[in-house]
Amino acid sequence: MAGPVVIAGAGQGGLQAAISLRQAGFDGPVTLIGSEPGLPYQRPPLSKAYLKDGDADALALRPQSFFETKDVTYLPETTVTRIDRDAGRVEVTGPAGDSALPYENLVLATGTRNMRPPIEGLEHACDLRTLADARTLRGRLDAPRRIAVIGGGFIGLEFAAVAVKQGHEVAVIEAAPRLMARAVSPLMSNRFATLHRDWGAELFLGQPAVSVDEAGVTLADGTRVPADFVLLAAGVQPNVELAEDAGLETANGIRVDTRLRTSDPAISALGDCASFPDPRTGRHVRLESVQAATDHARLIAARIAGDDPDGPDYAAVPWFWSDQGDRKLQIAGFAGGPDTTDEAVTENVVARFDEHGLAAVETINAARVHMKVRRMLASADPIELSLLEELAAA
Known part of the structure; x- marks a missing residue:
């Protein structure tokens, strides 16, 4: 039997690694570790469909029976606290207390967390990252409100489109001079700025928020944006601390090679936390994309299951989407x-x-x-x- 594989992170990429290992015929122990309660779920609908219908069951990626029939050990509400590379094990803490799990291959699918920009009073703002966050937000949309969204990226704009359609007054505050500046062309930014204004949202571009209070947001130029509540959607940062503490190389994510191996060949990284060579240019990039995470997972699983040192490099064409209105x-x-x-x-x-x-x-x-x-x-x-x-x- 093959040696154990431990997957740290139970998002779509981490779960896909477990799925793909079994599909590739891997017969060793597989353990999937997730920090949240419940089954692994889809995050993209949190800012769209879930806010409309509140159907959490529809978000589940696999039923409980998957883990039983595929012999995958799933540990929810559990956190990897340390990687002991010399011993080939991870230390974890969860509902059953502290323990250690051995690995022959470790997959880091630690994802990202919401960025916390230097804005005074962020304790008054809501986040939208987890199902628990989305539940809180959905509860606050039960009556018409004035809402300020800090961040004009995909998440902020998807939420804004839903909230406007439900009858709320929405203001989007973006520090950059245009919407979705990191992701799309200026031509597309302008197109969506026109659309959101036509739908009824107010846009404040090129003026960062400097403070949040119970009555709204203050911008750098002194403008006040009144709001009953504020959503912070100002981007994310990769969770690399576990890798850094273990001495792995990091640079805008956990740095991996063309086959998604870290500086320790027994440890791989995938998805939003991984910085990998772009197949077109050779430059290291980090993509916040469900599809990249699942493509990464498939390659890593095939490599582990096949143990082929001369197998293919990662070469998938990246693609992204955002549903706004x-x-x-x-x-x-x-x-x-x-x-x-x-x-x-x-x-x-x-x-x-x-x-x-x-x-x-x-x-x-x-x-x-x-x-x-x-x-x-x-x-x-x-x-x-x-x-x-x-x-x-x-």
């Missing part, structure tokens, strides 16, 4: 370089190019174009703007 923003590829140029193919399709060629394509309500572009990016053939224009017009 009745618009589905989809991004195929990743444009993270400093020299990116943008071309509007149509009002709802934007192509992003860098020194290596086409880096990413952003679409709104254009699933057919998105899927075709993903297949095109996965090939080695160059993609010209004229080809995208033909595709968008078809």
Whole structure:
């Protein structure tokens, strides 16, 4: 029998690692450790569908029977407190107290946590990261309110769109000069700024929040944004402390190689906490994406189950999505370089190019174009703007 695998983190990436290990024929012990109560669940719907319907059961990724039939030990409400690399074990604390678990392979799927910017009075703000956070927020949406959202990224805008549709007054405060600045082109930022204003949200761009109190938010220029409650959605930071304490290399995440191994080959990292070489450019990147986490998990599981030192490097095309109101923003590829140029193919399709060629394509309500572009990016053939224009017009 193969040696034990311990997976620290029970989000979609961590669970997918357990699933993929069994699918690949791995017959050793598998232990999945999660810090939250209950079964592993989907996070993306927390800012969208769950706020509307409150159906927590629909979020579960696998039923309890999965863990029994696949012989996966699942430890909820449990935290890995230390990695003992010399002994090949992790120390954990949970409902049963403190204990140690041996591993032959350790997978770090520790994810991220909400960033806490230097804003006075954040104890008055709500978070939206966990199911417990979403339950609290949903309870506060039971009557019309004035809501201030600090952060104009995916989570903040998804929440804002839901809240406006439910009849609330919503103000979105973004320190950057445009919405979703880290994720999308200026063209797409402007498109969504227009949409959110048309839906009824008020936008405050280029002015960071400096303080929060029970009556609202104060901006750097002195502007007061009144609010009955405030949602903090100002980004996330990777959970790397466990890796750092164990002496693993970190830099904007837990640094891994092309096969997602850390500086200790017995330890892998995946998902939002992992900094890995971009297959197109070779630059280390960190992607906050469910699909990247599950793709990472599949490769790590195949490597562990097959123990093939010459197996394939990670090469999946990244893709992202965000549902805001009745618009589905989809991004195929990743444009993270400093020299990116943008071309509007149509009002709802934007192509992003860098020194290596086409880096990413952003679409709104254009699933057919998105899927075709993903297949095109996965090939080695160059993609010209004229080809995208033909595709968008078809």
